[in-house]
Amino acid sequence: xxxxxxxxxxxxxxxxxxxxxxxxxxxxxxxxxxxxxxxxxxxxxxxxxxxxxxxxxxxxxxxxxxxxxxxxxxxxxxxxxxxxxxxxxxxxxxxxxxxxxxxxxxxxxxxxxxxxxxxxxxxxxxxxxxxxxxxxxxxxxxxxxxxxxxxxxxxxxxxxxxxxxxxxxxxxxxxxxxxxxxxxxxxxxxxxxxxxxxxxxxxxxxxxxxxxxxxxxxxxxxxxxxxxxxxxxxxxxxxxxxxxxxxxxxxxxxxxxxxxxxxxxxxxxxxxx
Amino acid sequence: xxxxxxxxxxxxxxxxxxxxxxxxxxxxxxxxxxxxxxxxxxxxxxxxxxxxxxxxxxxxxxxxxxxxxxxxxxxxxxxxxxxxxxxxxxxxxxxxxxxxxxxxxxxxxxxxxxxxxxxxxxxxxxxxxxxxxxxxxxxxxxxxxxxxxxxxxxxxxxxxxxxxxxxxxxxxxxxxxxxxxxxxxxxxxxxxxxxxxxxxxxxxxxxxxxxxxxxxxxxxxxxxxxxxxxxxxxxxxxxxxxxxxxxxxxxxxxxxxxxxxxxxxxxxxxxxxxxxxxxxxxxxxxxxxxxxxxxxxxxxxxxxxxxxxxxxxxxxxxxxxxxxxxxxxxxxxxxxxxxxxxxxxxxxxxxxxxxxxxxxxxxxxxxxxxxxxxxxxxxxxxxxxxxxxxxxxxxxxxxxxxxxxxxxxxxxxxxxxxxxxxxxxxxxxxxxxxxxxxxxxxxxxxxxxxxxxxxxxxxxxxxxxxxxxxxxxxxxxxxxxxxxxxxxxxxxxxxxxxxxxxxxxxxxxxxxxxxxxxxxxxxxxxxxxxxxxxxxxxxxxxxxxxxxxxxxxxxxxxxxxxxxxxxxxxxxxxxxxxxxxxxxxxxxxxxxxxxxxxxxxxxxxxxxxxxxxxxxxxxxxxxxxxxxxxxxxxxxxxxxxxxxxxxxxxxxxxxxxxxxxxxxxxxxxxxxxxxxxxxxxxxxxxxxxxxxxxxxxxxxxxxxxxxxxxxxxxxxxxxxxxxxxx
Numbered sequence: 001x002x003x004x005x006x007x008x009x010x011x012x013x014x015x016x017x018x019x020x021x022x023x024x025x026x027x028x029x030x031x032x033x034x035x036x037x038x039x040x041x042x043x044x045x046x047x048x049x050x051x052x053x054x055x056x057x058x059x060x061x062x063x064x065x066x067x068x069x070x071x072x073x074x075x076x077x078x079x080x081x082x083x084x085x086x087x088x089x090x091x092x093x094x095x096x097x098x099x100x101x102x103x104x105x106x107x108x109x110x111x112x113x114x115x116x117x118x119x120x121x122x123x124x125x126x127x128x129x130x131x132x133x134x135x136x137x138x139x140x141x142x143x144x145x146x147x148x149x150x151x152x153x154x155x156x157x158x159x160x161x162x163x164x165x166x167x168x169x170x171x172x173x174x175x176x177x178x179x180x181x182x183x184x185x186x187x188x189x190x191x192x193x194x195x196x197x198x199x200x201x202x203x204x205x206x207x208x209x210x211x212x213x214x215x216x217x218x219x220x221x222x223x224x225x226x227x228x229x230x231x232x233x234x235x236x237x238x239x240x241x242x243x244x245x246x247x248x249x250x251x252x253x254x255x256x257x258x259x260x261x262x263x264x265x266x267x268x269x270x271x272x273x
Numbered sequence: 274x275x276x277x278x279x280x281x282x283x284x285x286x287x288x289x290x291x292x293x294x295x296x297x298x299x300x301x302x303x304x305x306x307x308x309x310x311x312x313x314x315x316x317x318x319x320x321x322x323x324x325x326x327x328x329x330x331x332x333x334x335x336x337x338x339x340x341x342x343x344x345x346x347x348x349x350x351x352x353x354x355x356x357x358x359x360x361x362x363x364x365x366x367x368x369x370x371x372x373x374x375x376x377x378x379x380x381x382x383x384x385x386x387x388x389x390x391x392x393x394x395x396x397x398x399x400x401x402x403x404x405x406x407x408x409x410x411x412x413x414x415x416x417x418x419x420x421x422x423x424x425x426x427x428x429x430x431x432x433x434x435x436x437x438x439x440x441x442x443x444x445x446x447x448x449x450x451x452x453x454x455x456x457x458x459x460x461x462x463x464x465x466x467x468x469x470x471x472x473x474x475x476x477x478x479x480x481x482x483x484x485x486x487x488x489x490x491x492x493x494x495x496x497x498x499x500x501x502x503x504x505x506x507x508x509x510x511x512x513x514x515x516x517x518x519x520x521x522x523x524x525x526x527x528x529x530x531x532x533x534x535x536x537x538x539x540x541x542x543x544x545x546x547x548x549x550x551x552x553x554x555x556x557x558x559x560x561x562x563x564x565x566x567x568x569x570x571x572x573x574x575x576x577x578x579x580x581x582x583x584x585x586x587x588x589x590x591x592x593x594x595x596x597x598x599x600x601x602x603x604x605x606x607x608x609x610x611x612x613x614x615x616x617x618x619x620x621x622x623x624x625x626x627x628x629x630x631x632x633x634x635x636x637x638x639x640x641x642x643x644x645x646x647x648x649x650x651x652x653x654x655x656x657x658x659x660x661x662x663x664x665x666x667x668x669x670x671x672x673x674x675x676x677x678x679x680x681x682x683x684x685x686x687x688x689x690x691x692x693x694x695x696x697x698x699x700x701x702x703x704x705x706x707x708x709x710x711x712x713x714x715x716x717x718x719x720x721x722x723x724x725x726x727x728x729x730x731x732x733x734x735x736x737x738x739x740x741x742x743x744x745x746x747x748x749x750x751x752x753x754x755x756x757x758x759x760x761x762x763x764x765x766x767x768x769x770x771x772x773x774x775x776x777x778x779x780x781x782x783x784x785x786x787x788x789x790x791x792x793x794x795x796x797x798x799x800x801x802x803x804x805x806x807x808x809x810x811x812x813x814x815x816x817x818x819x820x821x822x823x824x825x826x827x828x829x830x831x832x833x834x835x836x837x838x839x840x841x842x843x844x845x846x847x848x849x850x851x852x853x854x855x856x857x858x859x860x861x862x863x864x865x866x867x868x869x870x871x872x873x874x875x876x877x878x879x880x881x882x883x884x885x886x887x888x889x890x891x892x893x894x895x896x897x898x899x900x901x902x903x904x905x906x907x908x909x910x911x912x913x914x915x916x917x918x919x920x921x922x923x924x925x926x927x928x929x930x931x932x933x934x935x936x937x938x939x940x941x942x943x944x945x946x947x948x949x950x951x952x953x954x955x956x957x958x959x960x961x962x963x964x965x966x967x968x969x970x971x972x973x974x975x976x977x978x979x980x981x982x983x984x985x986x987x988x989x990x991x992x993x994x995x996x997x998x999x
Contacts, residue, residue, distance in 0.1 A: 057648040061648030064648065068494060070326045071333060071337070074698065
């Protein structure tokens with residue numbers, strides 16, 4: 001999984017490179033547009049295009065029937081049921097390409113998510129870093145956090161034995177792409193921490209044996225199986241995303257931009273959606 | 274199969290694994306977004322419309338109650354279903370009935386009645402179905418033939434409709450943009466019975482009844498038929514693409530296009546309609562490439578679309594979009610039929626039908642009815658004369674290909690008919706099936722071994738085509754009967770019958786040889802439509818398929834015959850000389866009777882019609898040259914074309930048929946009775962100008978008639994109500 005993540009992350013790092021130091025909306029716009037168009041190709045290749053057109057035509061046809069038979073109440077109710085049935089047929093026809101789109105779009109969303117869900121720390125900001133130890137054999141008092149220059153411990157660690165968890169508050173003193181180290185005996189685990197004012201991926205958590213966390217945080221390798229830690233997380237600040245003066249969730253922006261692109265190009269590419 | 278399940282399991286797993294991921298909860302792609310958004314919008318809009326309709330329904334019922342409170346009050350039935358089988362011939366039907374091959378028609382006959390149905394003068398579909406629709410003869414509805422003459426030029430024009438371009442235009446460079454839509458004028462006069470029904474609150478579905486282009490505005494839904502043009506504005510012009518440069522160009526009804534072949538690649542273009550927004554009005558073109566894949570398959574590339582053509586197989590309907598400029602597109606539909614890839618590439622394309630989903634001209638009422646049918650059942654032929662008889666006549670399509678085309682179109686009609694029938698809970702549902710007419714036109718020769726059209730053509734294997742068609746139509750009747758209740762009135766009818774067309778007569782040549790028509794000096798053979806006639810020395814001319822007109826002074830541009838006594842004398846002279854005219858080849862009577870138009874027709878348009886109507890004998894018809902106004906020195910000739918059956922003969926010889934699930938009580942029912950009959954079934958009184966009677970009434974005498982309601986400018990002179998055919 002780490003290899004796949006590293007490959008996909010590498011591609012997206014290149015795609016987002018030109019937008020690193022400009023308004024994040026442009027990166028979102030371009031990636032959403034590209035995604036919309038690529039998804040159109042996948043949709044076309046994996047769907048029953050004739051069937052989808054037929055289903056849509058049925059809905060439109062029954063829709064016209066409402067106008068045509070507006071004076072006949074029984075025909076109108078009959079038409080309503082036909083519209084419902086045709087709509088279900090349309091959704092059924094859309095299921096197959098949706099399943100095919102599920103995986104690639106999920107990866108795209110994850111890549112966008114690591115850039116737009118949270119943002120890196122700014123200088124002067126603090127973040128809580130937590131480590132969850134594997135099982136009850138690890139003595140939390142012996143876990144040491146080693147910070148590089150530029151980062152400073154803001155508060156002494158807090159340990160919750162019941163959860164095998166230990167947390168630190170860290171202050172960012174200087175911009176940089178840091179690696180913090182957790183030591184226990186002769187073992188060590190590393191985790192990145194980003195202090196920068198540009199559009200870069202941030203990894204909120206890394207885990208051992210947790211495919212969900214690994215997939216959702218593709219920019220950093222997972223914790224090795226032999227490690228004393230099972231999960232390390234950094235609470236980054238949420239990114240406030242603005243698209244052309246409107247404060248919206250990045251998912252909404254992606255939805256709208258990709259939809260506009262797909263709608264705009266579907267005719268040109270001859271795709272029935 | 275296991276792999277297939279594996280893929281499903283993979284995706285399901287992926288769904289559940291990724292389902293845990295926060296962003297994927299919300300959105301899984303533009304395709305899905307579209308699907309859900311479109312579904313939602315459609316559902317929302319339809320429920321909103323339904324809600325609005327429901328909300329306003331009581332008000333509309335209230336208004337309708339006062340405006341049309343008499344609807345169905347005196348009705349004898351809630352539903353009338355009319356299945357028109359164009360040209361069904363009584364003698365063939367009776368023979369097959371006797372042989373037990375038409376069980377459904379036999380059942381219908383036993384339930385009610387069967388009779389001959391008197392046809393129109395002349396026995397032509399546009400005239401006949403106009404009589405059916407209006408209850409008046411051609412003197413009242415003004416459709417005397419397919420074509421009518423322009424008195425100032427002697428040139429033909431379509432008798433039922435005229436497309437007039439917008440008069441005001443904006444000129445920008447090479448463009449001349451019309452400020453307004455073209456006007457399509459409906460030239461048939463009088464009022465159809467479905468319009469009258471609509472005025473009484475009775476809804477009708479009228480599908481493909483001839484002479485309904487442009488469609489009428491009425492309380493119902495209508496799909497136009499005969500005379501609806503193709504995108505070229507003609508009544509149907511097919512295209513024939515070939516690499517064979519030695520081929521004779523198609524004479525009538527088609528266009529030959531020589532295309533270039535380079536290896537396995539053929540390039541050409543499809544001719545579209547004239548570009549009406551440019552000053553030059555040049556023909557729009559759509560380039561194509563045909564990649565020959567093997568002997569039997571070709572990939573046709575039209576813009577972005579690739580269509581696989583298989584030899585001797587029709588494609589589905591293919592959309593053609595012609596770009597006029599300024600983003601304006603004119604859309605049509607065609608079917609392709611690959612004839613050959615070697616030694617020459619040969620490709621047939623149907624006439625470019627108006628696309629029912631984006632009609633360039635009005636072909637239905639309401640305008641979206643054609644769209645509605647296309648959305649539900651797929652694209653369909655919209656051309657008036659959709660079955661391409663010319664392509665078989667010209668030898669481009671084979672008999673099998675023509676039959677396949679005719680039945681493909683028939684299947685579309687059948688689907689539309691049953692759909693309309695299902696929607697007609699109360700009211701009228703009328704449909705006319707054309708395949709019956711077209712197939713008989715093209716295969717009548719097979720019924721007679723000595724038919725001249727059999728020469729050089731396969732006959733034996735097509736001997737049962739007509740019989741099979743009657744049996745197929747009987748099946749359609751059977752299916753309809755299953756959907757019709759005993760309280761419904763069900764009528765199966767034809768507008769005229771059919772006879773063989775072995776010999777053609779060119780009456781203009783006879784008129785020339787007998788001194789009634791003179792050619793300009795030095796002209797021995799005219800061009801089409803009298804090009805070369807000396808009108809100043811011409812007293813009579815034959816025009817259209819059955820009319821003879823006298824060249825009357827102050828009526829025709831170069832008229833020479835004085836109205837009054839001279840006119841009457843000449844008319845009587847011609848009727849006498851031509852009635853009983855014999856064919857010197859075999860001494861058979863070629864013309865049984867010539868009819869005086871003024872005695873046959875009633876109504877305000879009698880003077881517009883022919884002065885004399887030709888009543889050809891069975892086996893005869895106007896010749897091909899005669900029909901197009903070509904005058905040479907041949908009066909009689911053999912008909913060797915595939916178009917070997919016809920009905921444009923003495924109307925007494927080609928009555929239609931009527932089967933009904935009601936007893937016919939009227940004497941000698943005729944087409945003219947149909948409108949009054951339907952009105953009567955719905956309890957609507959027959960307007961006085963209608964000439965027929967209710968054929969199901971116990972006693973039609975003394976039936977009250979309503980005041981004349983025929984629309985202006987017609988002024989109907991109240992006349993004794995008699996059938997023209999009696």
